[in-house]
Amino acid sequence: MEAVFGYIIGLGAAVMMPIIFTILGVCIKIKFGKSLTKRPLRGRRFRGIVGHYGVAHQQPQPVALKSGGDLRSQPRSVRHGMACGSRRGLQHIGRCVHHSRMPRVNILMLLTKTTKTVNIDLWNYWHFAFIGAMVYYTMDNIAWGFFAAVICYILTLIAADYTAPKFQKFYDKMDGISIPQPFCQGFMPFAILINKALDLIPGFNKLYIDAEGMKKKFGILGEPLFLGVLVGCGIGALACKNGQELVDGIPGILGLGIKMGAVMELIPRITGLFIEGLRPISDATRQMIARKFGENAGLHIGMSPALVIGHPTTLVVSLLLIPVTLFLAVVLPGNQFLPLASLAGMFYVFPIILPITNGNVVKTFIIGLIMMVIGLYFVTNLAPYFTSAAHDVFNITKDTAVAIPEGFEGGALDFASSPLAWVIFHLTHTVKYVGPAVLVVCTLGLAVLNRRAIVRKKY
Numbered sequence: 001m002e003a004v005f006g007y008i009i010g011l012g013a014a015v016m017m018p019i020i021f022t023i024l025g026v027c028i029k030i031k032f033g034k035s036l037t038k039r040p041l042r043g044r045r046f047r048g049i050v051g052h053y054g055v056a057h058q059q060p061q062p063v064a065l066k067s068g069g070d071l072r073s074q075p076r077s078v079r080h081g082m083a084c085g086s087r088r089g090l091q092h093i094g095r096c097v098h099h100s101r102m103p104r105v106n107i108l109m110l111l112t113k114t115t116k117t118v119n120i121d122l123w124n125y126w127h128f129a130f131i132g133a134m135v136y137y138t139m140d141n142i143a144w145g146f147f148a149a150v151i152c153y154i155l156t157l158i159a160a161d162y163t164a165p166k167f168q169k170f171y172d173k174m175d176g177i178s179i180p181q182p183f184c185q186g187f188m189p190f191a192i193l194i195n196k197a198l199d200l201i202p203g204f205n206k207l208y209i210d211a212e213g214m215k216k217k218f219g220i221l222g223e224p225l226f227l228g229v230l231v232g233c234g235i236g237a238l239a240c241k242n243g244q245e246l247v248d249g250i251p252g253i254l255g256l257g258i259k260m261g262a263v264m265e266l267i268p269r270i271t272g273l274f275i276e277g278l279r280p281i282s283d284a285t286r287q288m289i290a291r292k293f294g295e296n297a298g299l300h301i302g303m304s305p306a307l308v309i310g311h312p313t314t315l316v317v318s319l320l321l322i323p324v325t326l327f328l329a330v331v332l333p334g335n336q337f338l339p340l341a342s343l344a345g346m347f348y349v350f351p352i353i354l355p356i357t358n359g360n361v362v363k364t365f366i367i368g369l370i371m372m373v374i375g376l377y378f379v380t381n382l383a384p385y386f387t388s389a390a391h392d393v394f395n396i397t398k399d400t401a402v403a404i405p406e407g408f409e410g411g412a413l414d415f416a417s418s419p420l421a422w423v424i425f426h427l428t429h430t431v432k433y434v435g436p437a438v439l440v441v442c443t444l445g446l447a448v449l450n451r452r453a454i455v456r457k458k459y
Contacts, residue, residue: 102128102153110299113454114447115157117164119180119302120285127182128153130412131421134382135428137389144436148428151439152182152420157302158450159185163352164300170355171308178300183345184352186420187371191353194367210359211312225261227319232260235323260319298457305351313359314350317368321346325372337379337411345414346372375417382416382425383409 102125109115128149136145157180164178179185199205236253240246246253289299308314325346329338349368357363387409394404404410415421427435 102150105150105153106157109154109157109447112451114451115161116298116454117157117160117178117180117300117302118285118289119157119160121180121302121304124181124304127415128156130415131182131424134385134389134425137392138385138429144428147436148424151428151443152424154443154447155420155424156180156182156185158446159188160300160302161450161454163188163355166355167352170359171311174308176299176301177303177307179305179351180302181305181348182420183348183415183418184305186418187349187367188352188356190371190374190419191356191367194370195356195363198363198366207360207362208358209361211316211361227316228261228263229257231257231319231323233257235326238323305348308351308354309347311351311354311359313354313361313364314347316361317350317364318346320365321368321372324369325376328373329376332373332376335376335380336409337376337383337413339376339379339411339413345412348414372417374419375413378419378422379411379413379416382422383411385425385429386410386412386416 103119106115106117106119110118131152132145132149135148136142139145160178160180163185167179168174168177233253233256236249236256237246240249240253285301325339329335346368349371350364353364353367357367387404390404390410424439427439429435431438
């Protein structure tokens, strides 16, 4: 099974996703012909999303690295990316799914009414495998790796249930959908606390500016497209050491700005196509659930946060945080992580935060800023373990996607910065036996509370 899974992974996400969803479609009784002809479209749409994110993070990388290098000559950690992190996680996920039977954990929780989410977001299973792989490679113990992955899985399903009502109310056409993705859900408790703290500031609770409000208030300056151009040009200009270099670099600076602006304009359209491609899977799953559990089961379909990252507030806040995060990375004392490719992962911080702030740009930006500061330190802290795991995988597979340059350590802003990943890793790896016991008690307690809420139909 591991060999088959590894081969499919090696084909790449744009090929892997249509294969997986074709098989899933057949399993939930979508006709093979329809499943086969529709699913490749999802692969192209997924390629479109990944391609535009690629532009979003690859274009600023050279100038960001140059300007970052000028400010601090020896960063210890570089972002080694969603590609590296997901590949490392997916190399491990064959063992993880085969032995711990994560889908069976989901079924068991459904039967015991400790979750209402049916998780069909197969791509983002790499997040669970990632934390499992980190623990496995650093502790050299597969059992502890399974433990960490399953704990992360259970907590994420519980969080998906808790956030589902607000999520479905805030976003259009998301009825019956939840987001069982641990990176998004890991920020949720802190977003709730920070949002409530901001409301305690006199007058702040009355301050509400959403993306549409920014357009009305600031005109063209509030448009994501124009903000993309400004931020891209700003990053390019900051890389110049003097006026002459600035003048000589004008074509490249303008080119970077245009590309960033184009990304901000196209992402919402590409995600709209992605939603269209996933809709048949969601509808068929819902019909199957209705047949098995009854029309009033009220279960949620767990889907990817990629469905909603095209929201204008997410685009605006992510765009504003890119230069801020780069600046913080080079000035924060003790931070040794320069987030280059990680910039694309920033879009995934906000899908669950937006329903909490009701799309308020100011609140969302403040919460995102605090999370990025904390996240940079989390990644710095986990970098040695991340690098150790990457070296082990590279030595076994010789996969260049996980090769980290000599003299550097690797990091991943799009999961290693998550409080959930950091807490699970250290309670499992660092706080021997006591930490895992704490995780088990807390997870069981939250599962019982979740069951009580489900039985009482609170959500």
